Amino acid sequence: MGTRSRLFLSSALVLLPLLPLTVRLARLQVFEHKSLELKASDEFSRDSVEVVPRADILDRNGNVLAQSLPVWIAFADKRMIRDIRPLAGKLARLLNLPAEEIVRRYERGGRRTAELRRDLDYAQSQALARAKIAGIGIESSQRRFYPNGDLGRALLGRVGSDGRGISGIELSLNSRLSGRPRLYKLIRDGTGKIVARSLVKDSPEPQALTLTIDRNFQFIAEEALADAGKRFKATRGVAAIQDPLTGELLALASYPISPLNNPAVQDVYEPGSTFKIVAAAAALDQGVIDEKQTIFCENGTWSIAPGTTIHDHEPEGALTLAGILQHSSNIGAAKLGERLGPERFYRYARAFGFGGKTGVDLPGETAGELRGLPQLTRVALGASSYGYGVAVSALQMVDAYSAIANGGLLYAPKLIEDGEPPARLRRVASADTMRRLSLMLEGVVDKGTGQSAGIPGYRIAGKTGTARRIDPKTHRYSTHQYNASFVGFLPASRPRWTILVVLENPRGAYYGAEVAAPVFARIARQLLVLDGIAPDKPQTVAAAP
């Protein structure tokens, strides 16, 4: 055997055992490179998702109405912890919960995991993480806080446990308010401690949402409404304040307060006499009647059709239009509707915004119910003229009165302060018509049924409403269930606020003048003081003591 052969053989003997290693190395390095690299990467790096907080909701002055704060959820992995009792004592100290409660929550939890506490603050979450209890995990989340308690909750709504809005503005503007998650890559050492963190996918925090609501106005409205609601044992109530010059909603209160329901936009009611403004405005605008002409009100009882009689609450003879409004004569309003005819009446009712949605940024808005032209028979037209047989939302009604206050322009109710100019929808009637109607509505407060809404020194225009409710058992008008309401604006010389108050089914008293008008006056009085509005009836101002 030559030297060359020996050299080859010895080389082969040395290198041959290395061949499997080479093959293995090639397999690891070439064929399984990607998957193994990923596996190794997973050992030291991990993706982390950070919850971007939901946007704050602010009132028009920048006060916080809703805010999201980060919280941490502690949960138990049931595959790793079969029995939580031995750990309950330790967890009780860390989670600040009784041990029995922890056991109860564990048992009540799902098949794989059980949520032990979902509102841990940062310090508590860190203490739990440092305790390194196998099978106990922590997850970041967020919690919605409403620092003003129940204030405006029907308007703001509610956020579900998954962080999505389920009612109110939280629902209607959910996509605007929600933050998208941020993705981080974490590099960890052998003990699991984070060494470095890099942002993989950024997501900007959503901008705070500013409402047109004034927190103080909202409180004033809610407090006055709740007091009246309790005093008269009303089943429900609504109070709304609107700026008639812009359509901005300054307060939207409901009683009782529920974050799941907003009766001001979702519910309808039969308005009764507050609806008489439609016939009155249409009649004035169309020249059907003027300030001096009178209508005979049949001394309180009028048979409009065989079997259908209209009554006034007090017998009245001949009344001018101002008189019809001041005495709230149903017969006068029905006769006015008859003179107008169904077409003109319907046109003006629609122009005031009744029978259609206002388009406010709140979920579940109702369009109300307004009889169409074919259904407006003589009886139906008469009833509609004094606010029966129609169903309106509180928002539609306050918006309609704002149109009178501002000289005839109907604005879309505005709830979001977005820097956009007020959305003018249409002109309802001429400015002169609305000025004349406004003076007549002042007469209602000065000399008519709405005197309890008056405030010495101020010109106030408004209208009372008392409407029988349909008895759900008999499906007929009840003789003991009513809706009491008052809608008006002030100061009438230069209107700043339109205020509506509706109380459903009050007990003890039921007239709008007795139940709703004093609530209007209470709200108005506080607004005047809050904004320092000078009296516009100088002759009645009392001298300083």
Add this chain to the structure above:
Amino acid sequence: MPTRLKELLKSMASPSRRTFRVVLLSLGVLALAWQHIEATRLGYQVEAARHRVQALSDRLDAVQMTLQTSLSPAQLALRARTRLGMRPASPDVIRVLGRPAAPRPASSLFLRWISSARRELLALDT
């Protein structure tokens, strides 16, 4: 290969140059190791600082929330009424600055006479 490069490589091949090369290489390795250790140490520091920021931000949020709650109209009204005995003001308290308020009509005949006499005197003054 250029002559100068050849001379450089030749000079580096000398024992003293070789030692220098090893030292340089070792220093490079040490620098890399130091950099790695320092990066890890700083990483821990950054993470600890982030935790502190998070904890402080958490406390700040809680304090702000307490402040907002304390300033809520319901809380303020409650404290004003119960602790300070305040009552809602009436619009009668509003005075227009720069415009004298009209006098209250006098209740009795004597007061009315005094009031008209005062007005006449004031008129004489002007």
